[in-house]
Amino acid sequence: MPDAKRQSTPPLFDGGSEDITIAILDGQVLTTHESLREARLHLLGDTAADAAPATGNGVQHGTAIASLLFGQPGSDATGFAWRCKGLVRPIYRDGPDGIIPASQEDLATAICEVIAAGADIINISGGELAGDRAMSPLLAEALAEAERADILVIAATGNDGCDCAHFPAAVPSVLAVGAVDIEGMALPSSNFGAHYAAHGIVAQGAGMAAAATDGSVMHPQGTSMATAVVSGAAALLIAAGRRAGQRFGASALRHALIAGAQSVDGPDAHKFLAGRIDLSGALARLLPQLPSPQKKEEVIMTQIALSDATNDEISPSAISAPLEIDTQVMPSISAQARGGSMLAAQPPQGSGRPPSGVTPSEEDDCPTCQKGSSAGGGKIVYALGTLSYDLGSDTRRRSLSTSLDDKSFYDPAALLKDLKKASNTYLAESIIWTLSIDEVPVYAIRPSGAFAAEGYKQLLSLLDDQLTEGAERVSLPGVLDGHVGLPSGLILPVVVPEFRGMYSWTTTELTKTLLAGVTADNLADREEAIGNFLERVYFEIRNPGQAPQDRALNFAATQAYQVERVFERALKENLQLDGIEVAKSPIARPGSDSWDVKLTFFNPMKRMEEARMLFRFTVDVSDVIPVMVGKVRQWRAY
Template sequence: MPVVIHATTTPIAGLQDIWAETFGEPQICIAVLDGLVDQAHSSLVGAKLTQLEPLIPNISNQGSAAQHGTHLTSIIFGQHHESIKGIAPQCRGLLIPIFMDGKGDVIAGGGALPIAPCSQLDLARAILLAANHGAHIINISGGQLTPSGEADPLLVNAVRHCTNQNILIVAAAGNDGCNCLHIPGALPSVLAVGAMNTEGLPLDFSNWGELYRTQGILALGENIPGAVPGGGITSSSGTSYATAVVSGIAALLLSLQLKRGQVPNPQVVRDAILRSAIACEDQPAPDCRRLLAGRLNVKGAMSLILEQGETMNENIELMTVKSTPIERTNPSPPQRQNPAVQAATYSAPASEVASQTMQALRSSPQAKEQVNSGGIQPAACSCGGGNSVPAQLVYALGQLGYDFGTEARRDSIQQHMGEGANPQDPRQLLAYLDENPWDTAAIIWTLNLDATPIYAIQPQGAYAEQGYGRLRQFLLEQLTEGVERISVAGVIIGQVMLMSGQVVPVILPTLRCMYSWTTAALIEAVCGNPPAESASEQERGAYGQRSHSVINFLERVYYELRNLGITPQERAINYAATNAFNVERIFESAIQEEMDLDRIEVERSPLCRPDSDCWDVKLTFFNPRRVFEQARKVYRFTVDVSDVCPVSVGRVRSWFVR
């Protein structure tokens, strides 16, 4: 019997062909960033799914966000012993809830599901979590409408990290029905997905922004059946569901690479999907712009993987990206935004729903699970084999702030401070806490980037009192000594809601890795004391050049490379910004050779101790006065980030490059 989506539609062309080869390999991991998933649904019983802690408060397992997340997950992972036949049922799934229910009622048969948007900051955090837990593919069936295609720098960095780690992000093009773009679908290296009907025509609501025409694909997104929390089946239309279809196909193509002895390469799969797409000249449409790069061609992509895999491995430049180069620029603080990513939902009209609810993906007979324990896993998937999740290490930079969590807590502290007191004034608050240090723990201490909280800091255990004392000291230094940055190392132990409604992860800090500093103090540690007034002009000039180079390095870390301190690369570069010892030797040598900083890169170190996680921070310098005559010079030092507190390993190495 052919595979059908609806009783009156044609099958997904090529799906039976690839199912004849594989139903997905357990080594291939797909992360679904969406609403909560009802894993007890009969279609998902037996699926290899692991859910991480939600990034959202007040999560519901029956609301609109759960409906969206459960539907999408069943499209990919629905087991073939049930009516919903998932596209890649034998792959592993990593579930990261990022959406929560919005305001309003779900109207059966009409209108979009009321799902509250998630911030770009939270999306970036979820992407990095998925990457750290071994995802090969990240499915994001949502986005934020954008006029420019530009995203928050933290989200850009998270997507760039996935590119460098050869992880494919598949994101919805959006359901606005316009020549417009959504974030993250419009970001480079992301595979954007629009929706079409079974005749290959784009659905009216599917977006077709210009960037999508080189990095977007149309897939079936009309009347797609899926699981309903609590049991049952429904059908819906939208780019959300088309995105899940493409993620499932991409996972099968990765599984096919693995089964054929190739290295699973998500960027090669992305290229195969785009290159094999059925374009307007192959199958005309009224408006070719709305076809994006073309329609999904499963057999064509499969053929490219089978016949040209090795050639493509050699030609896809993205596969060989191992580091995160930062081009030489004049950094400036990013503009403030209020970004939010919305689930790309769309529901079919009421007249269609009744005939759709009992339709489902049907398949050929159930495949037996195939396990290839000897397969090469570039990102080992930790999303299966139990419910334990490794502790998430953090080494983050930012400024210290505080929050009261609720108005009641704020008002309570205000009353204890005395009439007319203002707890929002940090000087008044610190004076109160000096007299009442036990109330320090009643405040939520936050680590901020550009006034946006990214973490809460919560000391615990025998030395919690010293930890809170350190936080009060940091806040005082920010007020009186001009402290610009603090570093916080620790592990994520949960989350907390701030007064604004924002939910941030909680760091259990390690005291020995908590530092505060001013740029001037760090320059003095690196460059020594400023020359005396009696010093020669040459001495003052040399010191000025040296300090300028250090400032350039620090500002580029703070602004160009600003990050959440989650990935090993981020923790290594953040540690480099606080480790004056290595920086001092590097800049002293570079300045003697009249060189300026060109690039900052981080890549895995070939030299590492057993049971360690070592990364090389590479600083490349050039002589601006002899750009074409003199070779560039690379300085490289190794940082071991396997422990909560990173540590330098070995000596600084250097060499010339052309």
């Protein structure tokens, strides 16, 4: 087998072409490394060699990815597309505790910048575990912009060893990449599942020589490296096409790489997504007039020898923001420093990961994939928002047009009228129902079970309340169950709702109902105070309703009859609302999950003289629909 430190390319491909630009969104790149000194790299932002630190996980990762793509011939780390131009746009930085990750919004900005700079391919060897979160609308729009510009985005599925969504790899317009070892077997850490099966492939993610920041080479492992392999392959396909007088866009490249992949059978076939990358298979679909490579060594990207790299794995992880490096970077290996290591960053708060990243990613190490707290096994949600819908794909819209007036599809009132017809009610199941917070979709709603049909009828009724009665809010209790993609590229967590807890209301009408029959002189003041509390919950402290304290707060906002009692006392003493706080209740029944919602009031005329008034009511959120526990308590405190 060829030496892993000297990867070569066949004449047909020969390192790509100088008119092809690959953007890498990663850590900073140490361009002084021997393999990169002559590389055709353009550095965007503060990425110059003298600005990049000599060590650190972020620059180590960025330098390794750059060398896998652009490492020059004759060096110990020759890249697959060394003739191509490179755009280096850092999204990770090194801090005192390890890698400082990027947010999804940071990634979106970087994508837009490299699109404007002329990228043909965008390599993202990283991402964020979706867990129960929706993808940022800004990231969804940036990916849609790349698709409109016919730029292929290639991203890693992640190294959590689980069936779990990873942004942006789970977006259908992105070519998702999992990893296999030198023998072509799936790496245990490589993520898999239906999130990528239709638009993902696997490539070699171990055993390749990459530049290390100490000037030597290392042999990193993970889906990050496999992503660079696929980006290199895509560049070689573009180059082959241009030499043949043809230009391939993102869609054609993605389809060719997926359709040309080598399928895998057996019980673990799902871990290989659409199959192992096969450059000759992809080329045959793009340029069928060319003869297929005959020599085994001409089919690159599939058989690269594994060197004697150590098996120690270090998995960097994020410390604050969600976007994480998704590779297991092995210690730098050289004759002078064999056995050295890099310190892993600390895990994000609440991630459930061990404080040290020095552990291999096993299948049970994906904390955000563990469903948790309901009796049925799924994670509980209690959210507040507005109801909307999405028609799904263009194919779905066309199929619905045979039963519904397609002119009404984008007119909610007209569509609602169509759906409420007795013969069309069942079509509500063909629409993706969503809950939005501040007009941003955060959940898809999918009724399930024996009474699902009745659930869709209730969704129609709630939408009717919004459109005809002016309802401002809908409560959504339920259990998370998977994800669904929207045509915009946004991927939303799916909530199976508990309809006995779904209501719609307006703040004004709710307040009037609470105060019905009250004839106090300060009635207007009461209305204003209760409305102020509800608006603060809705806007100032809005949340996705997954954490138990958020569910307690959201439920409290729907139980305004309890709140009215609080304000009745507060207004008698001319007090104004100061703060809203949620804290774990120190006393709780066995099996409960109780939280105290505390409201603090002050007298604006006697700020320094009069103690603040505190009110507390307790909410048990252990079930899908929370309940109030005990009486409202009150006391004064300075």
